[in-house]
Amino acid sequence: MSAAYQLSSCIEWQFADAGELDARVRAAKAAGFALAEFHLWRDKPIDALAAALNETGVRLSSLCVDPRRSIVDPAEREAMVTAVRETIAATAILGKPNLIVASGFRVEGMSEEEHFANAVTALRAAADAAEEAGVMLLLEPLNTQLFATMYLVSTKLSLDLVEAVGSPNLRLLYDVWHSAVMGEDMAEVLAGRIQLVAHVQVADMPDRNEPGTGSLDWARVTRTLRDLGYAGAIGLEYFPTMPMGESLALSQRMLAD
Template sequence: MTLSPAACIEWLFPQSGPDLSDRVVAAKKAGFNAVEFHLWRDKPMSRIAQALTDHGVRVSSFCVDPRRSMIDPAEHDELVQAVRDSIEAGKALGSPPMIVASGFNVPGMTHEEQHANAIVGLRRIADVAEEAGVILLLEPLNNRVELPLIYLSSTSQALDLIETVDSPNLRLLYDMYHSAVMEESVPGVLEGRMHLVHHVQVADTKGRHEPGTGDIDWDAAISELVRMGYDGAIGFEYLPTLPDDESTSTAKARIGL
């Protein structure tokens, strides 16, 4: 199996400046053939697209913008429009996969009601993604550190939703940092379901810094991914503590890339 690193230029290469097009160049010089970032509406998309073309770099993922809830029916129409707008914006980048999260718990709404609403919301945006030929990545996030009110914090539940919606254009973003914060094990949540995983991101606990700065056993974690058949990008979505090139080279070495 061949895993390939992707640099989250939202956070990495800050010494190259705030313009993400310059960070694309820095990532390429550091040996990355793929980059990713978060929201797009505040980004210089035309300059990013030109930098990608000039340097032979692809985008492994970016976020649907604006973020809207899939568990609150009052936001479903806005969610669909956000996906449509993001698909259009992503064309300049080669139509890469786009990340969606659940949204926050809705006061007065039961977990079961929110789960049912999520299925409806995901089905609607999956239909849009299928029509456009774009992959949507559903990302569960931890509710113990950064996002205490987030609805979808369980990888297993995210996979249940993906299986229920049953769209080839809806897959899982497995963020190993969020999963570790939730005390999940890699095989415990992914065994037998790796075919539903399209992208993986890494950062260490505690602090969400470079792999090797925290508590995750990266040798075991990466070995499990490979054993179960993952063969794709590993997004370096962490907050660096070291100078640009030293940070990414250290992270690559720690997870064996």
Template sequence: MYLSACIEWLFKDSAPDFADRIHAAKNAGLSAVEFHLWDDKPIDLIRAALDETGVKLTSFCIGPRRSLVDPAQHGEFLEAVAATLETAKTLGRPPLVVASGFTREGVSLEEQRAEAVKALKQAAALAEEAGVVLVLEPLNTIVSHPGMFLSSTTLALDIIEEVGSDHLRLLYDVFHSNVMGEDMEAVLKGRIHLVQHVQFADNPGRNEPGTGTIDWPAVVAQLRALGYDGGIGLEYQPTLPSDQSIAQARAATGL
């Protein structure tokens, strides 16, 4: 496993200019970074910084965000996928993060799931053509994202299996899963091959590992036992200067 700094939040203190955070991550001994939406970012400067440092981009989000479960938004969603894929091609073709959108009141779970599958099949076909993997992310509805349709890791994996494309995988965020009361080993056992990326933040607070109640050595051991050996996104809001925050995250996780 290797660490990837979410430069949306990390290094913001020492590098106000966004692309400079890639250099800061490299100087901190990290080989990978990730961020959130792309359409407010200096893409040319990011590309140059990645080239200069050799740092890998592990993910960013499809934007603008649109609903998977509302067919009225599917056209705009697919337009966003296409535009984001073009940007991804210039940045090393990293995985692209997809969120579900909000639950439609008065519409059954089955209908909403069917609409999500329909949209994701079309999006996965576009991703396959571009040589990019999409990663579907469940988000917690208790603390951060009330009303979000997809908050269950199990449902997300069910949808991914139904779509049936090698270009759609799971982004498993330990913070969101922990907030929802999931047992990580139970929800990922036998399905770890569907996990493309993992993100860490402690609970409560969504701060660096070691600030909350999550047993990080156990989390890392369980991920290894399940067979995961990919990137670990440090997607948290730091409470310390970034270099110190990353040092604490390393100490808490053993990574």
């Protein structure tokens, strides 16, 4: 693996046999990870997790704003910004990880222009809170296979939003699997805007397992990231099909630069 990349274990789905999330941090460290990430935080043992992070030196690369609220529905805007502020406060003891924001679902009868304008307003308010706290927000486009009416299922549209908000504390989370499900060409959708990408996640097609178990061309993926100039972390957000030692070794081979 190129020294430019660090791999981050999605302990939401990995090291499950270790038990609670704090134990998974220790298991990830023992397996060689310096970074970890997970999804929602309100059902997690935050104090114990903070202790495990301090003990091991593992750093959280990301987690999700919780609860998830829409950025396009004005009726949810206040709740969405409140969720961002509460997540910032609750996860400060975890080292101020990057906080992932999803878009929410399309609002029936709302035009594309209204969807976009509402999203900019909500994200600007959220970015203000992130700037105050010194925290990075990551906007993540998903896919219509999992969420049929999700608003953000396009990398280009998501990058347009990041540019429109114009905050140094709002960037894109590019998920290779979500993008592949949507049939996007990675090099095309990221061209000229890789500086707006602060985190990348990977899983193979079609079943969201480790790189090397499906149909994606991982040599092309890593070459594209290198050629575009990405030098951040790569999150292994997949369901493992083998013991994590073997799974990590396969991922390292597939993602070798």
